[in-house]
Amino acid sequence: MATATPNLLQPPNFTCVKSLSESSALTSIPSTYTFTTDPNQLLAFEPQHSIPIIDFSLLTSGDPDQRSRAIQDLDQACLEWGFFMLINHGVPESLMTGMIEACRGFFDLTEEEKREFQGTHVLSPIRCGTSFNARVDQILFWRDFLKVFVHPQFHSPSKPAGFSEVCLEYTQRMRKVAGELLKGISKSLGLEEWYIDKTMNMDSGLQILTVTIHPYAMGMPPHSDHSFLTILIQNGIGGLQVQHKGQWFDVNPIPNSILVNTGDHLEVLSNGKYKSVLHRAVVNNKTTRISLALSNGPSLDTVVEPVPELSHPLKYVGMAYKEYLELQQGNKLDGKTCLDRVRIRTM
Ligand SMILES: O=C(O)CCC(=O)C(=O)O
Numbered sequence: 001m002a003t004a005t006p007n008l009l010q011p012p013n014f015t016c017v018k019s020l021s022e023s024s025a026l027t028s029i030p031s032t033y034t035f036t037t038d039p040n041q042l043l044a045f046e047p048q049h050s051i052p053i054i055d056f057s058l059l060t061s062g063d064p065d066q067r068s069r070a071i072q073d074l075d076q077a078c079l080e081w082g083f084f085m086l087i088n089h090g091v092p093e094s095l096m097t098g099m100i101e102a103c104r105g106f107f108d109l110t111e112e113e114k115r116e117f118q119g120t121h122v123l124s125p126i127r128c129g130t131s132f133n134a135r136v137d138q139i140l141f142w143r144d145f146l147k148v149f150v151h152p153q154f155h156s157p158s159k160p161a162g163f164s165e166v167c168l169e170y171t172q173r174m175r176k177v178a179g180e181l182l183k184g185i186s187k188s189l190g191l192e193e194w195y196i197d198k199t200m201n202m203d204s205g206l207q208i209l210t211v212t213i214h215p216y217a218m219g220m221p222p223h224s225d226h227s228f229l230t231i232l233i234q235n236g237i238g239g240l241q242v243q244h245k246g247q248w249f250d251v252n253p254i255p256n257s258i259l260v261n262t263g264d265h266l267e268v269l270s271n272g273k274y275k276s277v278l279h280r281a282v283v284n285n286k287t288t289r290i291s292l293a294l295s296n297g298p299s300l301d302t303v304v305e306p307v308p309e310l311s312h313p314l315k316y317v318g319m320a321y322k323e324y325l326e327l328q329q330g331n332k333l334d335g336k337t338c339l340d341r342v343r344i345r346t347m
């Protein structure tokens with residue numbers, strides 16, 4: 001008899017929260033869903049400017065002094081927060097808003113049309129669904145998602161019309177931005193500029209676009225992301241919070257900025273120098289919230305382990321990115337617990 005494979009998804013039987021929220025019979029969030037914000041976790045009051053800002057034009061500047069100052073800023077941002085807002089990045093605002101609207105168009109497809117893109121496995125290159133992992137979440141998160149592998153092979157749902165064109169342009173532009181950031185991070189770790197690019201096989205690096213829609217409510221519990229860097233944009237509704245020194249901070253993005261956060265594999269690669277940041281999305285009962293998170297990781301078969309120069313003492317063991325992804329995506333989303341699988345315990 002065949003045994004169940006943990007990373008296979010259940011038969012397609014989910015209902016999108018978007019459809020639920022539009023149903024006239026719905027007067028409150030069904031009890032199978034949850035709000036995950038713990039009201040006891042107080043939000044820190046901190047002027048917005050304390051969230052680091054990185055000027056991309058300085059990071060890519062031909063002037064070595066400007067560039068080295070920007071690299072120092074990047075180092076501080078990764079050390080202190082694991083999170084920053086990127087300004088002067090050169091990605092047209094019209095492309096970002098066009099991409100958000102294309103994603104809204106995807107979620108506006110009928111349930112039947114979306115079913116075609118449900119996927120069968122946590123690593124299916126196109127996959128949409130509800131919650132995080134409806135197979136293992138006892139209580140569902142009030143979110144629908146679309147996950148698409150956009151690199152090294154570009155995949156895209158074939159609907160709605162025009163989606164794949166804007167998605168290709170958006171993800172290619174953001175890939176260039178991520179590449180420059182990883183060059184800067186290599187330098188800030190004291191390595192050659194090309195270090196991450198070459199040793200992590202970024203030419204065939206995996207990029208996953210995760211689009212989340214939260215109609216009227218919230219849906220992402222505290223978690224860290226799996227890749228090196230996540231590039232995030234939203235539809236101006238807010239709701240993202242990051243944890244800094246044990247307290248939660250609201251992120252109110254500077255208009256037209258791109259949000260960037262460090263992921264678990266940057267923590268592993270830097271042997272814990274740059275920690276992945278815990279973040280969550282919280283209640284918004286006013287209007288529909290859309291976020292686009294583009295993760296930038298190594299190629300699937302790359303074993304990520306700490307850079308030797310930074311490994312005294314060694315704090316993490318190496319693991320193939322594919323194996324880590326299957327663990328992270330195939331289980332419950334639970335803070336940074338997935339990193340425990342590769343962390344070396346000290347007595
Ligand atoms: O919705 C957001 O702003 C954050 C989404 C997120 O953290 C993720 O998709 O990993």
Ligand SMILES: [Fe+2]
Pocket residue numbers: 223224225230279293
């Ligand atoms: Fe995230």
